Structure formats: C-alpha cells, structure tokens
Amino acid sequence: MTDIKTPPSNLRSLSRFMAGLTTIGLLIYPLADIAIYLRPQMTQWMMLDADHMGSVLNEGVPLMYRLYALAFSLAGVSFTVWALWSLRRLFLHYSRGEVFSADALRLMKNIAIAIFAGVIVTFAVHAPISMALTWYLGRGHREISLDFGSGDVASLFTAGVVLVISRVMAEAQRAADENTKFV
Numbered sequence: 001m002t003d004i005k006t007p008p009s010n011l012r013s014l015s016r017f018m019a020g021l022t023t024i025g026l027l028i029y030p031l032a033d034i035a036i037y038l039r040p041q042m043t044q045w046m047m048l049d050a051d052h053m054g055s056v057l058n059e060g061v062p063l064m065y066r067l068y069a070l071a072f073s074l075a076g077v078s079f080t081v082w083a084l085w086s087l088r089r090l091f092l093h094y095s096r097g098e099v100f101s102a103d104a105l106r107l108m109k110n111i112a113i114a115i116f117a118g119v120i121v122t123f124a125v126h127a128p129i130s131m132a133l134t135w136y137l138g139r140g141h142r143e144i145s146l147d148f149g150s151g152d153v154a155s156l157f158t159a160g161v162v163l164v165i166s167r168v169m170a171e172a173q174r175a176a177d178e179n180t181k182f183v
Contacts, residue, residue, distance in 0.1 A: 015095035022088040033077045037070035056133045068132040072125040079118030086110040100173045108166035115159035
C-alpha cells in the first residue's frame with residue numbers, strides 16, 4: 001500500500017487546518033497552565049482550572065509554592081505538548097499524502113504513548129502539587145490528594161485506540177509491500 005501520490009484537496013485542506021489548530025494548541029496549552037499558577041484569580045474568568053485544584057490554588061498561596069506546584073504540573077503538560085507536536089507533524093504528513101509512511105506511523109505511536117504517559121504522570125504529580133499548594137498552611141492543614149476521573153479513562157481509551165490503529169496501519173503497509181513483491 002503506497003502513500004497517496006496526490007491527496008484529495010479536501011484531505012490536504014483539512015489536514016493543514018488541523019495542523020494549524022494543533023499549532024495554536026501547542027502554544028496556548030502550556031501558557032494557560034503557567035498563567036493558572038501565576039495568576040489564579042485572573043484566569044478564573046476564562047474558566048481555566050488546574051486539574052481539579054479548585055479553591056486550593058488561589059492568590060493567597062505564596063508565589064514560591066505555586067511555582068513548585070507549576071513545576072510538577074508542567075511534567076504532565078510536557079506529554080500533552082509532545083502529543084500535540086506529533087499530531088501536528090502527522091497532519092502535515094497527511095497534507096502531503098504521506099499516510100502510510102514509516103514516519104507517519106511512528107508519529108501515531110508517539111501520540112498514543114504521549115497521551116497514555118500524560119495521564120499517568122498527571123495522576124502521579126497531583127499529590128506533590130496539592131502538597132505544595134497547602135504546605136504554607138502549616139502542620140495539620142496540609143493536603144495530599146490524587147485525582148483520576150472519567151476524562152482520564154477516556155484519554156487512556158483514546159491512547160489505546162490510536163495505538164491499535166497505528167499497528168493496524170503498519171500491518172496493512174507491510175502486507176501491501178509484500179503483495180507488490182509478487183507482481
């Protein structure tokens with residue numbers, strides 16, 4: 001199965017459009033996370049929230065502790081950025097008709113791994129984030145919390161679907177290459 005020599009214009013257009021949206025997401029997502037921790041009250045009107053931290057993350061938390069929490073939060077964000085970067089590159093491949101190229105299949109696998117790892121890391125860093133945001137309250141008032149919700153389950157299933165599709169496409173590519181050798 002070879003790549004599409006001249007992709008249909010609707011595939012090219014849609015892929016370029018999605019690559020553009022993904023580029024915007026690459027820029028906005030980490031900046032929004034930083035803004036949430038630096039200026040929590042200011043970002044509330046935009047309905048931005050840091051992974052169910054709610055009222056624990058507020059302007060009353062000293063900046064130093066919010067920066068500690070932000071450092072942990074950016075660990076999870078980095079996987080989302082990796083997924084978005086890989087997705088952007090995948091859409092650019094599709095816009096050129098490179099649907100079954102080795103790089104396109106590798107990018108799909110990267111997206112699945114990044115989504116899966118992002119859920120796991122975000123779950124793991126929730127405890128130190130909650131601790132950092134309540135540490136200044138002193139003994140007996142500190143909190144350690146974990147968070148895993150339906151959105152995380154959906155993300156894990158999405159990662160699984162993307163991984164299976166990438167493997168199916170790789171197998172289809174292998175079978176097509178094998179068939180061309182017989183002709």
